[in-house]
Amino acid sequence: MKPVASLKNKVAIVGVGESEIGRVPHMTGLGLNAQAAKRALDDAGLKVSDIDGVLTAYSFTEPYFMLGSVICEYLGIKPRYNASVVSGGASPAIMLKHAAQAIVSGQAETVLVCAGENRATGQSRDATVAALMAVGHPYFEQPYGTSIPSFYAMIAHRHMHQYGTTREQLAHVAVNTRAHALLHPNAHMKKAITLEQVLAAKPIAAPLGMLDCCLISDAGGAFIVTSAERARDLKARPAYLQGIAEYHTHEHLMCAPSLTQFGAIESGRVAYEMAGLGPKDIDVAQLYDCFTIVPIIEAEELGLCEPGEGGAYFASGQARIGGKVPINTHGGMLSHAHAGAAGGLFGIVEAVRQLRGGLGARQVEGAEVALVHNEGGILSSHCTLILANDKG
Secondary structure, eight states, X not given: OOOOOOOTXXXXXEEEEEOOOBOOTTOOHHHHHHHHHHHHHHHHTOOGGXXXXXXXXXXXXXXXXXXXXXXXXXXXXXXXXXXXXXXTBTHHHHHHHHHHHHHHTTSOSEEEEEEEEETTTSSOHHHHHHHHHTOSOTTTTGGGTOOHHHHHHHHHHHHHHHHOOOHHHHHHHHHHHHHHHTTXXXXXXXXXXXXXXXXXSOEEETTEEGGGBOOOOEEEEEEEEEEHHHHTTSSSOOEEEEEEEEEEOOSSGXXXXXXSOOTHHHHHHHHHHHHTOOGGGOSEEEEOOSBTXXXXXXXXXXXSSOTTOHHHHHHTTTTSTTSSSOBOTTOIIIIIOOOTTHHHHHXXXXXXXXXXXXXXXXXXXXOOEEEEEEEETTTTEEEEEEEESSOO
């Protein structure tokens, strides 16, 4: 395999923003994106006219085929670089990679990346359930009544069988992220939960209950990427990209090479190599957590703990703020927000904020290097990125 061209220290994230979050019935999906974009521009000290590249993802609630062009039209941007990226939940991190490559190759100078939907109020309950059921091979999976939760439940069962991961350890993931969300002023969830409440929650797909599953929110997020050189002259402290890589193993779970090992191993390996860093250098991590089993697997594959020890890592408190490597300090998709691709994008926003510092009780002391991992599909598409608050 040919070595990947390094993007280390060539670009930086210079502005981040998020919309109102929760149930926001007075705003459309486009409106949520626009609000997040405006807040990211203000954070960076930039104007709409400074943007010459726009990347966005997809929407289940907006009836537009070319969503990237629609976002540009809505914001009044006429870019020379524009696309809609559809890699499921991995889209935000992959969009950062595309933005970096566009800037380094001279296709754009300053790229806005945004994603979000009004999933809580913009579609009916039946439509939401139908979307959950539509995932899976149309001939070999869907006829058996599969759904997104059921696929992840199978993965959870296999991990429990192979490594001895317990139902209580899964529940600790939900309790951990909720505790962090309570420290975030814009989180969807505002009430603490206990281990007992997670275990007693309504069953969804055994062993997963309601509180093991991500939220359905109205939410939009955005970040702005530019060259490392230009970043020095802007308003906010930059977060420099150190390493980034993606890896794709399958689309349908029936074709996955394993139910306990996925593509984060490879995307993480290449991202670490590009950054010249390893798991021991990570101060804070934002891991995709659509279901409680997922960050357990990602923590293992990304080297934050040994294989089979992800559940114990969360249960022992090492993923809490003040622990070995805090995970999902904003509350993740389980408690902060999830609205399509915006779920993973908020992990990038939180990583930047942690590297800037000043988050009060939510701040990870001495955070200088942050890792973010996005995954899409049923642990199908993976992208790992590493950011730092200084050029290492």
